Every structure is written in C-alpha cells, then in structure tokens.
Amino acid sequence: MSPEQAVIVIGSGLAGLCATTQLIAHRIPVIMLERAAKPGGNSIKASSGINGAPTRFQPPLQNDSADLFLADTLSSAGRPLASSVAEERARRERLISTLVTTSSEAVSWLVDEKGVDLSTVAQLGGHSRARTHRGGAGQKPPGYAIVSALLDSLNQEPLFELRTNTRVTRVVRAEGDSDDTEGMLGVEYDAGREDNQTETLYGPLIFATGGFAGDTHGLLEKYRPDLAGIPSTNEAREGTQPLLEEVGAEVVDMDQVQVHPTGFVDEKDLTAPVKFLAAEALRGEGGILLVGEGKRFVDELDTREKVTAAVMKGAGPLEDTSRRQWDVTLLLDEGAAAASNTHLGFYLWKGLMRKTTVGELALPSIRDTLQDYAEVVSGKKPDDFGRSSFGNWTLKDVRSDSVVYVGRVTPVVHFTMGGVVINEHSQVLDKSGSPIKGLWAAGEITGGLHGQNRLGGSSLLECVVFGRIAGENAAAFHQQH
Structure with missing residues (x-):
C-alpha cells in the first residue's frame, strides 16, 4: 500500500473501525494510527449496549419509535441545547x-452484515422505552463483540494497515x-523510533481518538477542576481536541463531563484511580442502589446525571x-x-460482585427495603422514587435465605x-462554521450531540452512525481528489 494513496484514520475504537469499514467497502486503502499497544479503545470495554429504535428485537407491544428516542435525547441534552x-x-x-x-439501520447493519448478536434489549436510565441492545445469554459484552467483529473483518483486508504504539503529535x-493538494492535511506521529524523530503522513484525515475523561492533569483539570480526586473509567491519556484546534477547529461543551453513578470499588484496591464500570444494564434488568443501613434513595433508571447527584447528596x-x-x-x-449473566459472570470472577443472602448482609434495613421494592415491582404500590421499569426482578417474598448479588460502587468520571464541532456529515x-477541507471526526472527540448528559447506549450508536458517515464522505473526497 502506498501511504500517499491512503486515508488516515486516527483511533481504533468503534468510530474509527466503522469509518475504516466504509472506506474499505469502496476499495480505498486505510492506514490506522493507534497510540495504545492494542486496538479497540474504550469502545471495546462498553458494557450496556447500543441504542436503536424501532428494531425487530424490541418488545413488540412497547411501540417505540425514532420520535420517542428523539424526545428522550433532546430532553437529556438539557441546558446546552436549550440555551x-x-x-x-x-x-x-x-x-x-x-x-x-x-x-435502527445501525443495529441492523451490525447484526445482518457483521454477524453481531444484539437480540437482548434493556431499558436504561433516561429512556422511555427498552431500546439498548446487547447479546443474549453466553454472548460477549456488546463493546467487545462489536469491536472484535469489525477488527476480524478488517484484518483480512490487504487495504487495511494498523500501526499501534503511534501517538499523533x-x-x-x-x-x-494545485487546488487538489493546497491545504491538504497530514499528521506527524511518534512511532517510537530510537532517534525520537516523528514521521508524517498526508491525506484525508478521520479523527476518532475519543474523549478526555482520563486526562486528569490536562483537559479535565482545565475545564472541570471540581472533579479532581474522583476516579475514572478511562486510562490516563491526553485528550486530542487541541491538535485539531491548532488547525482552526472549533470546540464546544468542553465543560460538560459525565460522571457515571456506578463504577466498582474493588475491595482489594480501594484507591485504584481507574475503575471497572458497573454496567447500567444491571440496573436496567432490575438492580437497585442502597446507601446507609440498606435503603433505596433514587429512581435507579433516572438519567446518569440525576442518579449521580443523588448519590453525592x-x-x-x-x-x-x-x-x-x-x-x-448495588444489589440484584x-x-x-x-x-x-453475561456481565455478572465477569464481575463475580473479578471479585467485584459476590453472591450472598439477605440474612448475611450487614444492613439492618435491607429486608424491609427489598420487601417494599418487591411490592412495587408486583404493582401493589407505586414507587416512592418514581421508578416505573423493573427489568427482570423476580424476588417477591423476601426471606433471610433469599439469594442476592451485591457489589460496592461509587461515581466515576x-x-x-464536549469536543470538536462537526456537522451531520461528520465534517470538522x-x-x-465552515468545514475544514479533508478533515472528519466521529465519536467522543466530537461535541454538541449529547449536551449535558449522554443517554446510556448512545455512545456505541454515535460511533457507528457518525463513523460510517465519516467513512462515506472521506471516500467521496478521496475519489474526487
């Protein structure tokens, strides 16, 4: 492959993989640069699923629609959109x-063309319907399943070249x-050479480098110093939005950072700065949150922003x-x-959750709390916190020997x-407000889509939708120039 003929994709998470898949479909060569030693980014760790509405996997009587999904997303976006x-x-x-x-098309593409099982659907916080898709019993977690399917396909392509341990500087x-080459962009990157010299590639660029939730002493400290000391689900790596700002890109909503209400506290390493996420699907399937002596305190399926605020209060x-x-x-x-069970088996193996009984829990109010919740689930009384969806909770008669699964959780960045401004064509x-020639972006590096709160399941969806759009438009640009 000639580097001068390739489109350069920076980042090997789901957005970058989807963009690359579209480019390869047009028989356009791709060089992918990934700063980590292995591909997949944060996408490979995504645990709750991907949103889609309406799809053939959703409960047939719930009458979900794109309009309802739109309304939920607009509501979740809050002040940055409204103002x-x-x-x-x-x-x-x-x-x-x-x-x-x-x-809906994104989910169908992954299922029908890429062979990913997304047949199980759950309702997550902030959604008015169950529309977050993941695999069924015995399947891999959704992020891993989707990323590996795309990677396996791309690794068989002679037009695809992945360069890991390459940090774009x-x-x-x-x-x-000429009109075609004037102003064409390229990237300098550190490929770990012994002489410390950078290398340069020129061509159409797609940035899919993710966000900055782990950039504790960089962008996070600059835009949200109030979050200092809170652990993160992200490894410590610098955000890349400034690289695009240097060539004129606008950024937006950089102070809008989501603190997820449930990251596991590993009893073996209480102070770990990076936590495993306790998937929102656990609460979507019926799980509850308890504080103090074992009392509920919130609608566990409210938006992440509101659940986190309730925890901190x-x-x-x-x-x-x-x-x-x-x-x-967290109790199930x-x-x-x-x-x-797809998630729980991993959490039990890691020691982040444990199987126990109600009587063994050192929580004086736990039996009353669970019996009250059981009566809410069975329709005998309304929930004091307004919860209306209870997943697959089945415990009705709470006894001391009733089996439960518990883990300790805390809010995590x-x-x-926030990120670089794009339009609906993924142009930066x-x-x-004008597009920068030859530059596209998709995924968490972009800003303005989610506003003040991202709905669970919309991160993987964003990567698929705008990653594919970026790939299609970069392909058209490549063919033209």
Missing part, C-alpha cells in the same frame, strides 16, 4: 436527528500549488481512601442476575460530551 442560539441549536438538532433516525498542512463517603468516593451498594436478585467545522 443555544438558533443556528447552533439547529446544528445540534440535526446531529441528534441523524443519530436517532439511523439508529501534530496536524500539519501540506504545501502544494445521599451517600456517605467511602472511608480510608485518598480519593473522593461514595459508599453505595436472582431474576436480574440471570438476565445480566466516565465520558466527555472551524470557528466560522
């Missing part, structure tokens, strides 16, 4: 509309006299740690556990909603 000036609000709404109206402009601090952590118990009954826009 935008007309032109900016229209741009954001076009992004959201593109996301939801192509969501700068975006540069090529010099040229109502839970006590986790003692004997140097980090800002809260002491919360046998019904919720069975429906979550998880996702950054400059400060005047």
Whole structure:
C-alpha cells in the first residue's frame, strides 16, 4: 500500500473501525494510527449496549419509535441545547436527528452484515422505552463483540494497515500549488523510533481518538477542576481536541463531563484511580442502589446525571481512601442476575460482585427495603422514587435465605460530551462554521450531540452512525481528489 494513496484514520475504537469499514467497502486503502499497544479503545470495554429504535428485537407491544428516542435525547441534552442560539441549536438538532433516525439501520447493519448478536434489549436510565441492545445469554459484552467483529473483518483486508504504539503529535498542512493538494492535511506521529524523530503522513484525515475523561492533569483539570480526586473509567491519556484546534477547529461543551453513578470499588484496591464500570444494564434488568443501613434513595433508571447527584447528596463517603468516593451498594436478585449473566459472570470472577443472602448482609434495613421494592415491582404500590421499569426482578417474598448479588460502587468520571464541532456529515467545522477541507471526526472527540448528559447506549450508536458517515464522505473526497 502506498501511504500517499491512503486515508488516515486516527483511533481504533468503534468510530474509527466503522469509518475504516466504509472506506474499505469502496476499495480505498486505510492506514490506522493507534497510540495504545492494542486496538479497540474504550469502545471495546462498553458494557450496556447500543441504542436503536424501532428494531425487530424490541418488545413488540412497547411501540417505540425514532420520535420517542428523539424526545428522550433532546430532553437529556438539557441546558446546552436549550440555551443555544438558533443556528447552533439547529446544528445540534440535526446531529441528534441523524443519530436517532439511523439508529435502527445501525443495529441492523451490525447484526445482518457483521454477524453481531444484539437480540437482548434493556431499558436504561433516561429512556422511555427498552431500546439498548446487547447479546443474549453466553454472548460477549456488546463493546467487545462489536469491536472484535469489525477488527476480524478488517484484518483480512490487504487495504487495511494498523500501526499501534503511534501517538499523533501534530496536524500539519501540506504545501502544494494545485487546488487538489493546497491545504491538504497530514499528521506527524511518534512511532517510537530510537532517534525520537516523528514521521508524517498526508491525506484525508478521520479523527476518532475519543474523549478526555482520563486526562486528569490536562483537559479535565482545565475545564472541570471540581472533579479532581474522583476516579475514572478511562486510562490516563491526553485528550486530542487541541491538535485539531491548532488547525482552526472549533470546540464546544468542553465543560460538560459525565460522571457515571456506578463504577466498582474493588475491595482489594480501594484507591485504584481507574475503575471497572458497573454496567447500567444491571440496573436496567432490575438492580437497585442502597446507601446507609440498606435503603433505596433514587429512581435507579433516572438519567446518569440525576442518579449521580443523588448519590453525592445521599451517600456517605467511602472511608480510608485518598480519593473522593461514595459508599453505595448495588444489589440484584436472582431474576436480574440471570438476565445480566453475561456481565455478572465477569464481575463475580473479578471479585467485584459476590453472591450472598439477605440474612448475611450487614444492613439492618435491607429486608424491609427489598420487601417494599418487591411490592412495587408486583404493582401493589407505586414507587416512592418514581421508578416505573423493573427489568427482570423476580424476588417477591423476601426471606433471610433469599439469594442476592451485591457489589460496592461509587461515581466515576466516565465520558466527555464536549469536543470538536462537526456537522451531520461528520465534517470538522472551524470557528466560522465552515468545514475544514479533508478533515472528519466521529465519536467522543466530537461535541454538541449529547449536551449535558449522554443517554446510556448512545455512545456505541454515535460511533457507528457518525463513523460510517465519516467513512462515506472521506471516500467521496478521496475519489474526487
């Protein structure tokens, strides 16, 4: 493969893989640069699923639609959307509309063309319907399943070249006299050479490098210093939005950072700065959150933003740690556990959750709490916290020997909603709102789609939808130039 003929994709998470898949379908060569030693990014760790509405896998009587999904997403976006000036609000709404109206197609593409099992559907926080898809019993977690399917396919392609351990250090402009080459972009990257020299590639660029939730002493400290000391689900690596700002890209919502309410506290390493996410699907399938003596305190399926706020207000601090952590118990009954078995098996193996009985829990109020919740689930009384979906919870008559599964969780910095400004064609826009020639972006590096809160399941969806759009448009640009 000649490097001069390739499209350069930076980042090997789901957005980058989807963009690459589209390019390869047009028989356009791709060089993918990944700063980690292995591909997959944070996408490979995604645990709750991918949103889609309506799909053939959803419960037939729930009457979900793209319009309902749109309404939930607009509501979740909150203040950044509502307070935008007309032109900016229209741009954001076009992004959201593109996301939801192509969501069903995205799920079908993964299932029918890539062979991914997404037949199990759960309702996550902030959603009015069950629309978050993952594999059935015995299947891999959704992020791993989707990423590995795409990687396996791409690794068989002679037009695809993956270069790992390559950190992009700068975006540069090529010099040229023709209309086709003038202003063409390229990237300098550190390939780990002994002489410490960088290498440069020129060509159409697709940035899919993710967010900055692990950039504790960089962008996170700059935009959200109030989150200092809270652990993260992301490894410590710098955000790449500044690389695109240097060539004129506009950024938006950089202070909008999602703190996920449930990251596991490993009893063997209480102060670990990076936590495993306790998938929202655990609560979607019926799981509950407890504080203090074993009492519920929140609708566990409210938006992540609101559940996190309730935890920080109502839970006590986790003692004997140097980090800002809260002491919360996540509990599932046998019904919720069975429906979550793909996740639960891993969590049990890692020691992040354990199987026990109600009587063995050192929580004085636990039996009353569980019996009250059981009566809510069975329809005998309304929920004091407004919860209306209970997944697969089956425990009705709570006894001391009733089997439950528990884990300790705390809020964790998880996702950054801010990033470079794009349009519905995944083109990166400059400060005047004009597309930057030969530059696209998709996934968490972009901003403006989610506003102040991202709905669970919309991260993988965003990567598929806008990754594919970026690939299609970069393919057209490549063929033209």
